[in-house]
Amino acid sequence: MSSLARSATLRDAIGLGLAVGLYGAAFGAAADAAGLDVWQAMAMSVLMFTGASQFALVGVLGAGGSAPAAIGSALLLGTRNTVYGVRLVPLLRPRGAPVRAATAHWVIDETTALALAAPDRRLARLAFVAGGATIYLTWNATTVAGALGAAALGETARAGLDAVVPAAFLALLWPRLRRSFPGAEVQRRVALGGAVVALALTPVAPPGVQVLAAAVAVVLAGRPGRRRPGRRDAPDPEPGPGEGRS
Amino acid sequence: MSGTALWAVVLAASLGCYLLKLAGLSVPAAWVDQPWVARVVDVVPAALLAALVVVQAATAGNDVVLDGRLVGLAVAAVALAFRAPFIVVLLLAGLAGAGVAVLSG
Numbered sequence: 001m002s003s004l005a006r007s008a009t010l011r012d013a014i015g016l017g018l019a020v021g022l023y024g025a026a027f028g029a030a031a032d033a034a035g036l037d038v039w040q041a042m043a044m045s046v047l048m049f050t051g052a053s054q055f056a057l058v059g060v061l062g063a064g065g066s067a068p069a070a071i072g073s074a075l076l077l078g079t080r081n082t083v084y085g086v087r088l089v090p091l092l093r094p095r096g097a098p099v100r101a102a103t104a105h106w107v108i109d110e111t112t113a114l115a116l117a118a119p120d121r122r123l124a125r126l127a128f129v130a131g132g133a134t135i136y137l138t139w140n141a142t143t144v145a146g147a148l149g150a151a152a153l154g155e156t157a158r159a160g161l162d163a164v165v166p167a168a169f170l171a172l173l174w175p176r177l178r179r180s181f182p183g184a185e186v187q188r189r190v191a192l193g194g195a196v197v198a199l200a201l202t203p204v205a206p207p208g209v210q211v212l213a214a215a216v217a218v219v220l221a222g223r224p225g226r227r228r229p230g231r232r233d234a235p236d237p238e239p240g241p242g243e244g245r246s
Numbered sequence: 247m248s249g250t251a252l253w254a255v256v257l258a259a260s261l262g263c264y265l266l267k268l269a270g271l272s273v274p275a276a277w278v279d280q281p282w283v284a285r286v287v288d289v290v291p292a293a294l295l296a297a298l299v300v301v302q303a304a305t306a307g308n309d310v311v312l313d314g315r316l317v318g319l320a321v322a323a324v325a326l327a328f329r330a331p332f333i334v335v336l337l338l339a340g341l342a343g344a345g346v347a348v349l350s351g
Contacts, residue, residue: 022333035247040256047260050267052291057259059298064307067251071259073294078263080287085270086278094271104268156344163318163343164336166303170319171335173295174326187292194293195300202305214297215290222285 005119009127013114017134020051020110024139026168027054028146033161034062038147045143049136050108052077052172056211059169065208072212084112091115091124106132193218314346 024045031041036058044054053074060070085107092115094100106128114131118124150161176187194214201210247255270278303319304310318339325335 063301067255074259075262078266081267082270086275107267159347160340160344163315164340167322167339169299190289190292191296194296198297198300211297215294218293
């Protein structure tokens, strides 16, 4: 492989890793706002390491949600990574159980996008490893910073933090609603449906359950077997482990 | 939720998410290339995130509550429409939320 292609791959991977750091700080702050301590926030970034699921879990807990609702939301979003793994196997060819087990931990939106975008298989592996390492380190470091920073806030600043959390979810959702997103029309209908179901269930459902119910309702509302025009095999290369912006 | 219960949630969800990742590398592709999997993967993020936006911005427990969070959300939406960077969106929303808290005493 040319050294030019190699350094371009490394540059993309490291640049993306650094950009993702901001989302780690937002996650750390959201975890604190939801009542998790710094160790629990850290454990999530170390062990779960998939941004969307992490955000969803603290979002449901922050709303007073039960353990099953929180875990269910995280797992629903985690199904994306299963599909990514299937796409990555031919590229990365992880051989042997230990390699496969280690590779699996870094299968997220960003590393998948980096590996799929690489021009050949060797560069795909390089992109996956370099991107995975950079994002893993940055995401974990900024999680700690965000959680400690939020824990140190005074009362007025906490009111600000309460407003930051829904804004963070909106920022994660926003790219899916843009016209340039594949199947944006479907995504907009889905988002509206999810919001309406969640709001309608709020007075009657146990707190947090309306979030999970909204996702389940929207999935069930889709016609079985219909292939949506907006279906993507590869995620956006932006930002936040696993969640990307989704 | 107690600290122990929170730890149980954190660890159980982490294990589950890891197993979902591992499954993608381990099971035959045909198992995963199912219409229902594609449907879940395609629509769940938007539905879940939109639900979380609403719940985080406008509810407390079983009540719909309108406060500074909603003002922050509106500010964030405007900032996003102008393609402001993530950090700017969050800072503006936080300032708006804190501002409302100060004004309303």
